[in-house]
Amino acid sequence: MMSLNGSSFLHPSVCKSCRTFDAARRSPVAFVRVRSGPSGGRCRVASDGNGRVLVDGALDEDGSSSSSSSSPSVLEMDSKSGGPGPDLYGEDRATEDQLVTPWAVSVASGYNLLRDPHHNKALSFSEKERDAHYLRGLLPPVVVSQDLQVKKLMHSLRKYQVPLQKYMAMMDLQETNERLFYKLLIDHVEELLPVVYTPTVGEACQKYGSIFRRPQGLFISLKEKGKILEVLKNWPQRNIQVIVVTDGERILGLGDLGCQGMGIPVGKLSLYTALGGVRPSACLPVTIDVGTNNENLLKDEFYIGLRQRRATGEEYDELLHEFMSAVKQIFGEKVLIQFEDFANHNAFELLEKYGTTHLVFNDDIQGTASVVLAGLIAALKFVGGTLADQRFLFLGAGEAGTGIAELMALEISKQTNVPVEEARKKIWLVDSKGLIVNSRWESLQQFKKPWAHEHEPINELVDAVKVIKPTVLIGTSGVGSTFTEDVVEAMAALNEKPIILALSNPTSQSECTAEEAYKWSQGRAIFASGSPFAPVEYKGKTLVPGQANNAYIFPGLGLGLIMSGAIRVHNDMLLAASEALAAQVTRENFDKGLIYPPFTDIRKISAQIAADVAAKAYELGLATRLPQPKDLVKYAESCMYSPTYRSYR
Numbered sequence: 001m002m003s004l005n006g007s008s009f010l011h012p013s014v015c016k017s018c019r020t021f022d023a024a025r026r027s028p029v030a031f032v033r034v035r036s037g038p039s040g041g042r043c044r045v046a047s048d049g050n051g052r053v054l055v056d057g058a059l060d061e062d063g064s065s066s067s068s069s070s071s072p073s074v075l076e077m078d079s080k081s082g083g084p085g086p087d088l089y090g091e092d093r094a095t096e097d098q099l100v101t102p103w104a105v106s107v108a109s110g111y112n113l114l115r116d117p118h119h120n121k122a123l124s125f126s127e128k129e130r131d132a133h134y135l136r137g138l139l140p141p142v143v144v145s146q147d148l149q150v151k152k153l154m155h156s157l158r159k160y161q162v163p164l165q166k167y168m169a170m171m172d173l174q175e176t177n178e179r180l181f182y183k184l185l186i187d188h189v190e191e192l193l194p195v196v197y198t199p200t201v202g203e204a205c206q207k208y209g210s211i212f213r214r215p216q217g218l219f220i221s222l223k224e225k226g227k228i229l230e231v232l233k234n235w236p237q238r239n240i241q242v243i244v245v246t247d248g249e250r251i252l253g254l255g256d257l258g259c260q261g262m263g264i265p266v267g268k269l270s271l272y273t274a275l276g277g278v279r280p281s282a283c284l285p286v287t288i289d290v291g292t293n294n295e296n297l298l299k300d301e302f303y304i305g306l307r308q309r310r311a312t313g314e315e316y317d318e319l320l321h322e323f324m325s326a327v328k329q330i331f332g333e334k335v336l337i338q339f340e341d342f343a344n345h346n347a348f349e350l351l352e353k354y355g356t357t358h359l360v361f362n363d364d365i366q367g368t369a370s371v372v373l374a375g376l377i378a379a380l381k382f383v384g385g386t387l388a389d390q391r392f393l394f395l396g397a398g399e400a401g402t403g404i405a406e407l408m409a410l411e412i413s414k415q416t417n418v419p420v421e422e423a424r425k426k427i428w429l430v431d432s433k434g435l436i437v438n439s440r441w442e443s444l445q446q447f448k449k450p451w452a453h454e455h456e457p458i459n460e461l462v463d464a465v466k467v468i469k470p471t472v473l474i475g476t477s478g479v480g481s482t483f484t485e486d487v488v489e490a491m492a493a494l495n496e497k498p499i500i501l502a503l504s505n506p507t508s509q510s511e512c513t514a515e516e517a518y519k520w521s522q523g524r525a526i527f528a529s530g531s532p533f534a535p536v537e538y539k540g541k542t543l544v545p546g547q548a549n550n551a552y553i554f555p556g557l558g559l560g561l562i563m564s565g566a567i568r569v570h571n572d573m574l575l576a577a578s579e580a581l582a583a584q585v586t587r588e589n590f591d592k593g594l595i596y597p598p599f600t601d602i603r604k605i606s607a608q609i610a611a612d613v614a615a616k617a618y619e620l621g622l623a624t625r626l627p628q629p630k631d632l633v634k635y636a637e638s639c640m641y642s643p644t645y646r647s648y649r
């Protein structure tokens, strides 16, 4: 399948018999634009008379059969202007008095090639490439392998003591040599995940203004109102498959970080590529800036966002609606939009509002739910019992808390054939005002109402534990150190194997540490946390805490949606993802204390998740990529981006 993608221009797959493109490429001033389309691998080359050469026909960046894209390309022409296919940006159709964008994509060579992150290979350029691409003298004589580059970079990264320095070094690498960045991340995923993702990404967002060097992603602020379609056109890639978008109001458990939340979409999309194999050029990070209510940021001279309090109500809704409409208009209806780290009220509303018109997914509500359900299914596989046998108590009734609770109720209802309303009665939630009970009904936000059960009010978590007698305790409050010694002890007094999940991120907001959970339960707790904790020695045994983070789910889920051409996300797909993940947990993992498989196997795991999600999409009639591939796991693997350098001719 062809794709338009700005980074494929160095090795276009023009027709073998055609020499014209080569001739153009040899000239460092030639401008080449590459289109996708029905040319079947053959090429058409034309000059526009100004030294620009138009080429029709190109391979995907990595030569893989990346998922089908039916989105039209830049060069396809409207039938009115005589060519086949639509004229996406109206350039060819424009009349003489209309303004058009002078799009041009250049073939990089020489100095510019070294500064093009998509194509730079630094010291790995071969002798032949150095000759062909005007690189002689711009590099020292040595030629090294990509593996040696990885070894050297790991060596220097490990010398940094401060995590934020590692983060900045990784971001620099991403912006200078993209393939090497992904090779590093994939080959050393357990070590580098905490650097590009939680917990370090949280600190990076807090200090984003100070560490900011080059902009990443697309910033859409209130200033762009009415012009969002134009702003999206400014992004250099056209074949976008996944957008992660935040408005920065609830970044991890750190609160409102405004425009500085950009670190989150950037980090999540790095994982889409490294863990799920979605091509980097198909990923678009977006931050919507409607202001911030964070007084410190408003006073910070280095703050990068709008210096005003958050817009709300109609003004907010209109901006978001313009964004959602523009995305669909420009990238088509199969682009996946992942909502990330919105505050509760907007998160639920956006998911509900756009769930029926767009391919949307809320990672904090649905991704976290799916990963937690997977962990519980895996744990029960080894300790015995069913989900319906459990009693659940949550601290935190926001996106993650109610999202997990609802998915669990759905699964219990499926397993036991009881109505979901009945299944919900096994699940209790505590928020900042205490246990959610019927007497609080009037003042409860909509998304909490399904969890208001008949009971006396209880204010303290520890008292709720003693009265409700949960077998599973889940923290999603975003407030650190709330699973205190008496809470964990109460859980341990009630259960031989208490399941305790401290999910809030980053590490500073975790409800308790792994060490505390093990110590206060005499090593009996089955513990997992949102951000990583190191293994703990307890009475001669090494206990390894699992990481119950949605990073296990969204890359595989996204890949499954993309490769099946799904047009909507359905809860059954989340359940399929949970079961696929749980099936990867082995007895050996569990004996160490893990209810998730190690991240080292994540690409294999993501392929399994993608295959099962895609299978569900086909089963539900929500897939548009037809016919259905026979072996979905193999197909998922074949779609995955590989960061290995390509050879340039």
Ligand SMILES: O=C([O-])CC(=O)C(=O)O
Pocket: 198, 251, 252, 253, 341, 363, 364, 504, 505, 530, 549, 550
């Ligand atoms: O980003 C993470 O590590 C998990 C997540 O979605 C959140 O905490 O909001």
Ligand SMILES: [Mg+2]
Pocket: 252, 340, 341, 363, 364
């Ligand atoms: Mg999140």
